[in-house]
Amino acid sequence: ELRAQQYEIKPVLTKLFSSAHFYHLSNRAATIKSPAQLIVQTVRQYGTPPRQLSALAGACDLMGQDLFQPPNVKGWDGGRTWINTSTLFVRQNVAIYLLTGKRPDVYDWENDETRFNPEPLLAGATTPGAMVDRLISVSLAAPPHPERRAALVSFLESQAQARATEHSRAVAVIALITALPEYQLA
Incomplete structure (x- = not known):
């Protein structure tokens, strides 16, 4: 391809970055x-x-x-x-x-x-499940195992019952997400 473009880098990079293979899930969190x-x-x-x-x-x-x-x-x-x-x-x-x-x-x-301030990250997320899904979409290159997601939702629900502030709940669940094996991957 580089020869076909007479060694011009820009068209080659444009083709590479617009390729579906470049954004395929198998290339994420690798x-x-x-x-x-x-x-x-x-x-x-x-x-x-x-x-x-x-x-x-x-x-x-x-x-x-x-x-x-x-x-x-x-x-x-x-x-x-x-x-x-x-x-x-x-x-x-x-x-x-x-x-x-x-x-x-x-x-x-x-x-x-x-x-x-975690509020901008959680805009529109009103339930523990929606909050976790929103934070996962921001945080992880690939979706976590369903059991891990369920554990995060359960944690947020338990924090709500314990009457923790929304700020402390959000920070705590983000800290848990950063501890996930999936967070260590790019």
């Missing part, structure tokens, strides 16, 4: 997010407030991606090397930090008080 990708995607998907850049860079380092310091010219190996018992813990903590401003490594008075 790779593990790098630490930087995980953080940037979480911020962009949820519209979290700005947090301390040094804390986020430190989290990337703890997850094995020292920003601007690749191990060699090829860069990081990526893939399954991003996931182990230590990095999963950090991945979840960084998501909670982005959502709540709370860091596990500092005193409470050092935490960021800026509140995350």
Whole structure:
């Protein structure tokens, strides 16, 4: 195709990005997010407030991606090397930090008080099932296993019965979604 286009890149990329194969479900959720990708995607998907850049860079380092310091010219190996018992813990903590401003490594008075507003994400979703479906559509590259979705809906229903605020319910279910195996995939 590149030869047919006389080595013009633009028509080749246009054809590639408009191909149905490019957007096929089998190509979604096929790779593990790098630490930087995980953080940037979480911020962009949820519209979290700005947090301390040094804390986020430190989290990337703890997850094995020292920003601007690749191990060699090829860069990081990526893939399954991003996931182990230590990095999963950090991945979840960084998501909670982005959502709540709370860091596990500092005193409470050092935490960021800026509140995350999940309301724009939930516009029009009035039932626990609709809320979960809306958040899943924003959060995951591929649908989760039906049992996981049901567990999220059940959690929201139990929180409603416990009279938790809508804000705390939304933040809690988003935190649970970020802990799903599917959330680790791009």
